[in-house]
Amino acid sequence: MSTGLPFPDVSPELFSISLFRIEFALRWYALAYIAGILIGWRIAVAAVKRVTLWPADTPPMRPEQVEELLTWVILGIILGGRLGFVMFYQPGYYLANPGQILAIWQGGMSFHGGLIGVIVAALIYCLRAGIPLRPTADMMAMATPPGLFLGRVANFINAELWGRPSDLPWGVQFPGEAAQACGQAVGEICARHPSQLYEALLEGLLLGAVLLWLAFRRGALKTPGKIVGLFIGGYGAARFFVEFFRQPDAQFVSVGNPLGLAWQIGGYGLTMGQLLSIPMILVGLYLWTSARTK
Template structure:
């Protein structure tokens, strides 16, 4: 099917242009903060009725979130995806106009931010991780939609009827809209799964459980999509396999860590959670 005619620039005021990609991050943090406020306000959801910090503090944390995502995402891209180039061109590290951002780097930055913020507020840092696991799928969904609008990070050629011909593709062949696959799996579906665990199974009462579910869910979804998503050109497929990508390699530790969090949370004594 043809690529929808959507301008990557949402609007412009004189020389100042605002892109859908930037709005994806902005609204992801904003909507995530609103949802986080609701979760924090409902103290019955949390172990001993104690959320990681007070609901009013979510707005301060939203500022930490923006810094953590941008810095972590950029540093992660430099380290994980193109380190030789940036070692040879160190000034390019701060040139974010090239669009180089790593989800895994942003995630690590966000985890560090919430641990430091929660400890500063005297809360349980595992519950802090549960909080960002509960809300971050909103941002993932919006940013992946923005990736689609930018016609970037598309997939391998396909004969499927939903294959898209992206304007940035030099071959102009139908390709998997892998950005939409990720939006559906890592964003929408994972949000629904986590919502069930937080509000039906009350998993926020077991600190670390929701963070573990997120790690498993995101990792498996990302690995699955990577089978049809093209690897970064400067890396290609790893180890001469023709199918292993850097995204897969970085997602495997997420699944393993997620399993560890789930096992730890599930085996804690109930008395410590009331």
Template structure:
């Protein structure tokens, strides 16, 4: 069993202002996204200036924060937030839904793409690739916050998390950080290096993220207030299935289009 590195979630405080690791992880993710969007736009021939990249990132930041928070409220804990509506704004305490954030980014990006008359598939390819490091940072933030821990286990790397009882658990946040962050980014960036058809990184992202999330959910403790749902699946698994199907369907569609050429 490994010892959980009990890290103070607050890095430092200046009067009433507290700088938290969770927020810093988001800032690192957005910073990486900016430079990756700029780099990949030049590499793939997407017409975006530095100001255009900043504008696109701003739209996506708003989309991911609003969508991620509202997704968590709606999908994971609606009853609680109906009773405590002001808690919806306490994003520094955690509680963001990836699937809600994804929907928020889709809406924001579609609005930006239409305004700038950009190619949808290529822009989406660049966005999802640039988002992958941020997904990994976000899971590191979950780990530091000692939240979203895994199920009880006897593996040698199990950890006893504060507030999770005396039994060791899977550090499932780290599993997700590796798969949804590092591995996913490496695959998507590799596709860009090969200059694959527009749309393939996007659909690969949907299929792979959905698959990775579905897999890790077997090691992650379900939300206490939700537990196991239909067929013994978790909410994360149920929300990931449509992603996998859309991703697979999109890849098959691209292959069909290539055969017609």
């Protein structure tokens, strides 16, 4: 007997057109990136226009500088996200096939790599323009969750990054041979945790709502570092938790390691996502506590 909910009949593509025998398609995932960046940009502009939110009633930059920073952020997301995926998840494959490293149209992006790319890009821009770092980081942190929410919803629509097998009522019957290969009896359908939606709710909706409430209603931007500390630590904690329900990447799964642990001792260990989240939790705690102390 099958369990769980059937996967919704939603195409990963909004539409596609053919020009000169070449197929062009607009995918939900690309639209999620575009919409997330635009929403984050408008949140950042709205924040810097409200001067009373900032220390000494002085925003870290002007609205037009937010637009300049946006260009650097986009480059950081794309380059960092792709290189992070290459280094963290499939280094062996890409060392053997270096021509595939920049083939982002084939999929494969890492949030942790994208975060590092954005940090480096923002750091370069701020140092060149003489812009204070912590207030800028706070502004960027509270503008990020909408993009995370939309990106995880797009992952769900793409039927990718699904969770471990589940017999809960809200388990989803994801399509595809890989999703259905979970050791169930012949004739039964495998249902899995919709871990993409877990992340969308925790990292995007909940964390984003808390950050905006603290920034616009509780004066948290007056204490530089508090918002970015909560974002980094909150994301790390949410991702660490969801990893218990998320199916690990195939390259980490083997007969002797069915849970896909990237590090283990005596059968207990952590996934790659959890290993990458621990530094985020620690950095977030440091930024939060140092902001409060200051």
